[in-house]
Amino acid sequence: MFIAIADMITLEDKSNFREFHVVVDGDVAAAVAAFGGRASASERENHLWIDIAFVQELAGDTADAEWQAQFDAMLAYANSKGWIDEPANRVEAHIQPLG
Incomplete structure (x- = not known):
């Protein structure tokens, strides 16, 4: 999945729970804004910390129990790689x- x-x-x-990234026409500052x-x-170049709850909101009606279970598994994998900021409840995306 990706955020556009x-x-x-x-x-x-x-x-698609095997990919997670942000597509933007601009740089990190433009994406953050x-x-x-x-x-x-x-702190890594060309990466963002994104609120996990916001990703769930963006999923909308797609976020049924099955989707949530797969999303949770994706987050568990991300956590094993250091891509979760637990205190802030954010996931890192490149x-x-x-284009």
């Missing part, structure tokens, strides 16, 4: 340029 930032923020490819406080820059 264009005129609005959307969650795309919602059932687009999230309106729901993300922050990571940024891919639009």
